Amino acid sequence: MERFHQQINDIVGTHPRPFAVGDRLALREREGMYFGACYYPEQWPEERWATDAKLMREAGFNVVRIGEFAWNDFEPREGAFDFDWLDRCLALLANEGIRVILGTPTASPPKWIMDRHPELYKRDMYGHVRGFGTRMHYCFNGTEYLPYVRRVVGAMAARYKDHPSVVGWQIDNEFGCSDTTWCYCDRCKVAFQRWLRSKYGTIEAVNEAWGTVVWNNRYASFEEIETPKLTVYQLHNPGLQLDFRRFSSDAVRDFMNVQVELLRAAAPGQPITHNMMGTFNEIDYYKMSETLDVAGLDLYPNFPHNEPINPYTPALFHDATRGFKHANYWVLEHQSGTPGGNILKETPKPGELRRWTYQSIARGADAVVYFRWRTATFGAEEYWHGILQHSGVPGRKFEEVRRIGEEVARLAPHLEGTTVRNDVAIVRSFDNDWAFAIQPHAPGYEYLRQVRNYHRYFVECGAGVDVVSPDADFGAYRVVILPNLAIVDDALVGKISRFVEAGGAAVLDFRAGSKQPDNRMRAEVLPGPFKPLLGIAIDDYGIIPLDRKQRVAFEGDGTECEASVWYDVIEPNDAETVASFASDYFAGAPAITRRRHGRGLAYYVGTELDRAGVRKLLDAVLTAQGATPDWTVDHPEVEVSVRSDGGRRVTFAINHASVPVPIRPPAGSVDLLAAEPGAACPEEELLQPNDVFVFLQED
Structure with missing residues (x-):
């Protein structure tokens, strides 16, 4: 293993150790901006990996996310770990200059764990078991799950805590996505009662706070309190319901922090993140983000809920995520192809992927990781398309990503140290x-x-x-x-x-x-x-x-x-x-x-x-x-966003309209996407649909 580490060091350079707590993001700062995709080598023949790595380099990638659903491959038999396949994959990627964000695989516990502990399955508000077959099937209050979690995450941390290719960790996957937070099982009932006792102290205080005198719902003890399962009229006390949401949010945060504390102790120099869901509201993401080094976002602009595709929904996702830690963030899943489960949503048209990518960067993303590299040919996400289609043959989307990669490489030095500051x-x-x-x-x-x-x-x-x-x-x-x-x-x-x-x-x-x-x-x-x-x-x-x-x-x-x-x-x-x-x-x-x-x-x-x-x-x-913008475009579908570091201002103008829009950059500004480095901006630019203009101003 030491020889393997030396080989990687020779390729990508030694990962400086140890890091001070305040310098967890030093590696990211040195790298500039991360640009890549979610990669699932366990889903493809090993002989394909080298081809993928070479294509990723051609696309300008310097990072991939790996591992968040690979538990059975990490631990094929209980307590027997196999990371050799991942080591080989990391070596191939490193040879092309690509590092990794490692995902802990706890979002999808293996069947053998669930068979041994069927009590770990979530139960819905009707009392029905939410069983095996997708993901997030475990109860966050299932203490029987934690030894397995500590073992697999601990084994990964021990193996990769000093690995020069690992630039960070993503814990689990998409907490708070689509009704995956709330569980109404008996263990959650007991944990909820314990949470209420800690908050209120006495049952009299609970009765007073919730006003349980209404409908004769007064409780004589904490043990009488139920989770808000289905009732007559489908009504519950609003105080109980709010506290149950607070409790459920805290339960997810506490589960996550088990892994945060383990990784922090084992790998103090590697930043920790989680891919949150922007404006989803099952979890208090402010509290969840407190122990993370960097906030993460999953973003699918062509997968809006009950609304037409528009630039406003993803813009809000970005601004919300930046607000979780009041800092720049990583987009850990960024739409790259047609989204869909059993039914497809709209396919991104030529130029749309570039436009959405620049919206991400403009609003504070320091990493853009597309979901996914290649579209799966099997399983629940075979219609959730990636950069490559099912065939694995580079096509239109690959060429668009390659263009973005070339531009991001030129742009990254100007973005280093910048953030979004607003009045x-x-x-x-x-x-x-x-x-x-x-x-x-x-x-x-x-x-x-x-x-x-x-x-x-x-x-x-x-x-x-x-x-x-x-x-x-x-x-x-x-x-x-x-x-x-x-x-x-x-x-x-x-x-x-x-x-x-x-x-x-x-x-x-x-x-x-x-x-x-x-x-x-x-x-x-x-x-x-x-x-x-x-x-x-x-x-x-x-x-x-x-x-x-x-x-x-x-x-x-x-x-x-x-x-x-x-x-x-x-x-x-x-x-x-x-x-x-x-x-x-x-x-x-x-x-x-x-x-x-x-x-x-x-x-x-x-x-x-x-x-x-x-x-x-x-x-x-x-x-x-006095809070109006210094420069803008008089068109409601041309988005303007600014990243700055005090002395420099990098301004993005993004045309979401279906018609060309004229813009007039400020005099003396520099066109950062021009083929000629340092080229002055034109007096007027006709910004085409889906196009982007980025310029620099310096004091």
Whole structure:
């Protein structure tokens, strides 16, 4: 084995050891940007591996992700490990200058483990076993699983902790993807009871927090509490449901941290990540990310849920992921071909893959790892296409990836040390996301709808925005937008008030301050604890039915827009009216208010505005706060994003439109994608559909 390590060192250079804790990402910084694909050598004949490695080098790859579903190949017999095949694969890849992100294979425990411990299977809310055949079939609270996890991850760490080809670890795979978090088995019930005892101390405190006097649901002991399985009316106490989501999120995080702690001890110089799911809401990704070195994202722009393909959904995924650790991140699965399970989604057209890749880089990705290298010819993902089709023959997508690889190699030195810095933040709260999932208020409504409404504005107007936790430092921003902030505690109320008093602008909207942290309603006039800040009172409110819209008129010029979902009947006690409802019994009542507080401004929006209304409002807010972008393109489908390090600004203009759009780069800027290094930007460039323009400005 020592001779093998020396061979790899001779090829790719020695991996410096040991790393200080603060330097876990030193190797990534030295490498620049990671560019590659997910590779499954265990699914292909070994004689094919060298061909794949050579083609990857031609595509400009310097990394692949390997191993996250290879447990049976790592441990073909219990306790008997075989890594020789992986060693041979790493050597072939290293010979082409390609390193690896190793995935721990715990997302899919082998059948022999599940046969020995059938109690490990998840159970759904009906009490049915969710059995073998896909992945994520294990219960996160199944303590019997942990010895097997520690053994396989420990064996991998011991083997590869000093390996010069390993640049990092991905733990498990896609926590929180498609109803894989919640389990209603008896072990989860006991763990939930234990979690509640730790949080509340006494059963009396639980009864008080949840209001179990309603429907005679009072508990006499923690042992009486059930998980929220199916009930009559399909209703459960909203306090119990919110706590169950918090508990389930914590259970996943605790399971992940077993592996984090093991790898941190065994391989302290190798960064640890996990491929999270952007705006998916089963797990509090802020808390999960605390122990990771770098946040990870899986991104499939042509696989949106219940919506047309658009640039706004992936942009939000990127900004949300960057906000998990307030830092650059890795895209660990990036769409490269036609997505689909049994039914195919749309095939990326020529140029689309390049466009989506640059959106990733522009919004802070320091690694782009396509899923997958070659399309599987068997199994559950045989219709989930990769760079190569089933044949393994390079085609159109390979040539597009090769072009991207050449461009990324030229671009990477200019991106080193840069990140995305913005003056505006949207606060995404998992507690409130969960609360609206439990009680949507209006038919079909979800918390992220309002987040998307605000976020889309920034994509359309070419302004940057961060998506951050309620715990983030608001002082770093000029404007903070807080959608549907129903659940709020006194600390956050005070933090928002101080932010405004110091000169910031806060935008709150309907349901703000309506709930306590335990998900019970506040027994005070709305907006509850925000009344002093906003200077308004709300006595009446209601939903706006799906088949109706309300009209809202802005003060001054009388501009009108439409309002949906909700209306608040606002009394502006100490606030000025920005816009008023123009229809229904509350016509003339304010729809939007503004109040000066200290040196800043606090806005309240008592409805959901349409895109024109959001633009009208936020244009005014950003202008008043001096938070408008320095350079942009006057077209809603040309995305503009900036990465900078203080002295350098790298600006990306990405044309998502179906027509050419003229752009005028700033004078003195450098065209970073020009064939001639250091070429000055033209005075005007006609940006074609799917095309990208990247330029550099230096102080």
